[in-house]
Amino acid sequence: MLYTVGEMARAVGIPASTLRYYDQEGLLPFVERSRGGMRMFTDKDREALTVIDCLKKSGLSIREIRAFMAMAAEGDASIERRLALFRARRDAVRQQMADLERTLELLEYKCWYYETARQAGSEEAVRRLSEEQVPPERRAARRRLSCGE
Amino acid sequence: MLYTVGEMARAVGIPASTLRYYDQEGLLPFVERSRGGMRMFTDKDREALTVIDCLKKSGLSIREIRAFMAMAAEGDASIERRLALFRARRDAVRQQMADLERTLELLEYKCWYYETARQAGSEEAVRRLSEEQVPPERRAARRRLSCGE
DNA sequence: ATAGACCTTAAAGTATACTTGAAGTCAAGT
DNA sequence: ACTTGACTTCAAGTATACTTTAAGGTCTAT
Numbered sequence: 123m124l125y126t127v128g129e130m131a132r133a134v135g136i137p138a139s140t141l142r143y144y145d146q147e148g149l150l151p152f153v154e155r156s157r158g159g160m161r162m163f164t165d166k167d168r169e170a171l172t173v174i175d176c177l178k179k180s181g182l183s184i185r186e187i188r189a190f191m192a193m194a195a196e197g198d199a200s201i202e203r204r205l206a207l208f209r210a211r212r213d214a215v216r217q218q219m220a221d222l223e224r225t226l227e228l229l230e231y232k233c234w235y236y237e238t239a240r241q242a243g244s245e246e247a248v249r250r251l252s253e254e255q256v257p258p259e260r261r262a263a264r265r266r267l268s269c270g271e
Numbered sequence: 272m273l274y275t276v277g278e279m280a281r282a283v284g285i286p287a288s289t290l291r292y293y294d295q296e297g298l299l300p301f302v303e304r305s306r307g308g309m310r311m312f313t314d315k316d317r318e319a320l321t322v323i324d325c326l327k328k329s330g331l332s333i334r335e336i337r338a339f340m341a342m343a344a345e346g347d348a349s350i351e352r353r354l355a356l357f358r359a360r361r362d363a364v365r366q367q368m369a370d371l372e373r374t375l376e377l378l379e380y381k382c383w384y385y386e387t388a389r390q391a392g393s394e395e396a397v398r399r400l401s402e403e404q405v406p407p408e409r410r411a412a413r414r415r416l417s418c419g420e
Numbered sequence: 421a422t423a424g425a426c427c428t429t430a431a432a433g434t435a436t437a438c439t440t441g442a443a444g445t446c447a448a449g450t
Numbered sequence: 451a452c453t454t455g456a457c458t459t460c461a462a463g464t465a466t467a468c469t470t471t472a473a474g475g476t477c478t479a480t
Contacts, residue, residue: 205385236354
């Protein structure tokens with residue numbers, strides 16, 4: 123099955139203009155052309171685009187993704203390096219999730235804070251609460267907030 | 272305790288130039304000045320900066336954070352709206368974490384893929400593996416990759 | 421063969437969030 | 451008083467990743 127750039131754009135949920143931009147930036151060296159010059163994507167290309175999108179979501183820049191695609195084009199000789207790259211991205215995403223977990227805790231603390239302030243009718247009342255009057259699961263975030271990071 | 276912009280920058284781990292930029296953009300309407308015109312941050316300001324950083328990490332733009340700081344400056348009248356904002360950010364971060372979880376699964380599949388390819392000496396060998404030859408915990412990601420999103 | 425949808429390239433424009441540089445001022449120690 | 455480091459503002463520069471526009475070519479159906 124072959125797809126034009128617009129069809130592939132719909133299939134992977136990325137604008138056609140972005141696919142053209144990626145091609146221009148050397149991220150899609152594998153894409154074939156029709157006799158008239160139109161890009162013809164295959165199902166294997168769709169798979170590659172999914173990987174590109176995954177790498178982007180992991181925090182890689184266009185430049186770094188290009189370097190990866192160049193490795194992929196080298197074939198089996200670069201397996202070791204590609205493995206190292208995916209392990210690094212895996213670890214980076216785990217770190218991002220841990221960071222988001224801390225952000226989430228602070229947001230949950232703030233939700234509790236404003237829920238309580240709404241009931242009390244003022245923020246000041248919540249600020250004056252002592253440690254024991256704060257739900258145990260909110261105390262860590264509260265301390266981070268008041269005692270610096 | 273009072274801090275200059277450089278001291279506060281070190282305390283919260285944000286460049287002084289960024290703090291000045293935030294001030295210029297209206298994110299820090301609360302910061303006082305010395306007689307000579309220098310910014311003087313308090314511990315309460317540090318707390319506000321931690322919240323600003325948290326909102327930024329949750330995906331809010333400078334413009335949106337400014338709107339929030341304006342609400343905060345309104346006082347208790349905006350408690351309800353601020354609660355709504357924090358709930359929305361909390362939900363957004365939970366969604367981000369769920370998305371990262373999917374990204375992580377694909378990265379973990381790719382790690383397995385290249386580990387296996389390294390042992391086999393070629394990618395093609397791994398590609399030819401049938402579903403049952405793939406570890407159960409990697410199958411979902413593999414299917415997403417080959418059958419489209 | 422012709423219409424119309426969709427494609428092509430190149431270049432310029434946009435958005436966001438800073439960062440840097442220049443010229444000058446402030447604050448603290450000796 | 452003077453030096454030194456850190457501060458001030460304003461304007462311009464940077465980085466990244468697209469998006470848009472213009473002029474024109476391709477593909478498919480009728």
